[in-house]
Amino acid sequence: MSEEQKSGLVAELQRQIESVGGIPFADFMEQALYHPEHGYYTSGRTRIGKQGDFFTSSSVHSCFGQLIARQLEQMWHLSGQGAFIIAEQGAGEGHLCLDILDALEDKYPEFYACLEYRIVEISAANRRRQEQALQRHFSAGRVTWCEFDDLQGMQGCFVSNELLDAFPIHLIEKHAGKLQEVYVVNRGDGFAEELRPLSVNLIQDYFQRIGIEPAEGNRCEVNLAACDWMERVAAVLERGFVLTVDYGFLAEELHAPFRHAGTFLCYHQHQTSEDPYRRVGCQDMTAHIDFTTLQEVGCQQGLDTLYFGQQYQFLMGLGFLEMLMEMESRETDPKKAQALRMNLKTLILPEGGMGESFKVLVQGKNVGRPELICNKRIRDIAMPT
Numbered sequence: 001m002s003e004e005q006k007s008g009l010v011a012e013l014q015r016q017i018e019s020v021g022g023i024p025f026a027d028f029m030e031q032a033l034y035h036p037e038h039g040y041y042t043s044g045r046t047r048i049g050k051q052g053d054f055f056t057s058s059s060v061h062s063c064f065g066q067l068i069a070r071q072l073e074q075m076w077h078l079s080g081q082g083a084f085i086i087a088e089q090g091a092g093e094g095h096l097c098l099d100i101l102d103a104l105e106d107k108y109p110e111f112y113a114c115l116e117y118r119i120v121e122i123s124a125a126n127r128r129r130q131e132q133a134l135q136r137h138f139s140a141g142r143v144t145w146c147e148f149d150d151l152q153g154m155q156g157c158f159v160s161n162e163l164l165d166a167f168p169i170h171l172i173e174k175h176a177g178k179l180q181e182v183y184v185v186n187r188g189d190g191f192a193e194e195l196r197p198l199s200v201n202l203i204q205d206y207f208q209r210i211g212i213e214p215a216e217g218n219r220c221e222v223n224l225a226a227c228d229w230m231e232r233v234a235a236v237l238e239r240g241f242v243l244t245v246d247y248g249f250l251a252e253e254l255h256a257p258f259r260h261a262g263t264f265l266c267y268h269q270h271q272t273s274e275d276p277y278r279r280v281g282c283q284d285m286t287a288h289i290d291f292t293t294l295q296e297v298g299c300q301q302g303l304d305t306l307y308f309g310q311q312y313q314f315l316m317g318l319g320f321l322e323m324l325m326e327m328e329s330r331e332t333d334p335k336k337a338q339a340l341r342m343n344l345k346t347l348i349l350p351e352g353g354m355g356e357s358f359k360v361l362v363q364g365k366n367v368g369r370p371e372l373i374c375n376k377r378i379r380d381i382a383m384p385t
């Protein structure tokens with residue numbers, strides 16, 4: 001995004017703020033990320049991976065998508081091996097979709113032949129990138145784009161990776177025993193924060209549902225958009241599964257008293273910052289997900305939790321180790337073999353990797369309580385020889 005466009009977004013936000021005297025932080029974040037022309041995700045400047053601002057698991061190695069493909073194939077069996085929709089919302093540059101479809105075409109051609117992969121994508125620039133990356137699968141008639149509501153009545157699996165952490169969040173603080181919300185106001189040439197009463201009652205309802213409030217003086221995030229999303233996903237899914245990968249915690253850990261400033265972070269060229277008022281529209285903004293609330297909202301809408309665990313457990317259950325050994329044994333160049341190991345480790349390592357902070361939630365609707373292959377316990381995994 002050029003400086004000119006950037007200041008265009010800042011000027012627009014300042015006009016909006018001026019006209020109403022201040023906006024909840026969630027509205028500011030919504031514009032910074034999704035303003036139709038200048039938003040971080042919608043402007044087209046977002047790149048995922050080394051050249052961009054952040055990595056996602058699907059941009060680290062195709063192994064992530066290949067393992068998810070195994071889980072999807074089991075879900076297809078559990079669903080009777082008929083027509084099956086894989087819906088992915090927020091598919092970024094299309095890495096996950098490509099890796100899943102390549103793996104299914106190669107290993108499970110019968111499944112590949114009767115599936116439809118539907119992408120719901122807010123960013124036109126990302127749709128262009130997806131079109132390029134997925135050319136072959138588009139030509140084979142396996143992929144289409146659609147609007148969320150077109151998924152009504154779907155049978156299959158609703159997939160997302162790092163979608164929910166990019167939803168706008170309300171920033172909440174507790175002072176003198178009262179919950180207050182961060183509003184963004186104009187100050188001088190830039191922005192400043194003010195604490196005001198909660199903008200909507202749903203925020204209070206959120207804390208009541210989890211039975212936890214932030215500790216005195218602490219700041220935290222409330223992702224109402226994720227609750228709304230969960231309800232909408234449950235509503236469109238007639239029968240099948242929801243597979244959600246994202247970083248986050250159960251509510252108790254997310255709102256633990258030691259987490260004084262919450263989990264909100266901005267990303268720019270792989271550097272993190274806590275300042276959302278710099279590089280507005282030119283940096284990513286994220287916050288960790290509350291997986292307790294996601295599961296409870298889902299449960300109220302008929303979604304049973306079938307699996308919840310750390311990404312490393314999920315990937316190990318699906319055969320990560322075996323895949324690593326197999327790929328390594330095929331690699332004749334020792335340098336490339338080492339690079340492969342390092343890359344794959346990123347997916348499962350706790351510190352500095354994605355293995356622990358990332359969680360996987362699998363929910364089911366009208367499918368009973370099947371034992372999923374991702375649920376294989378680590379002690380039951382045979383060490384490859």
Ligand SMILES: C[S@@+](CC[C@H](N)C(=O)[O-])C[C@H]1O[C@@H](n2cnc3c(N)ncnc32)[C@H](O)[C@@H]1O
Binds near residue numbers: 058089123162166
């Ligand atoms: C952090 S990126 C993750 C991309 C991809 N899933 C990956 O793992 O590489 C978030 C993605 O969600 C998309 N997105 C955010 N809100 C959306 C919405 N309401 N509907 C569809 N896509 C959305 C963004 O455009 C972006 O592609």
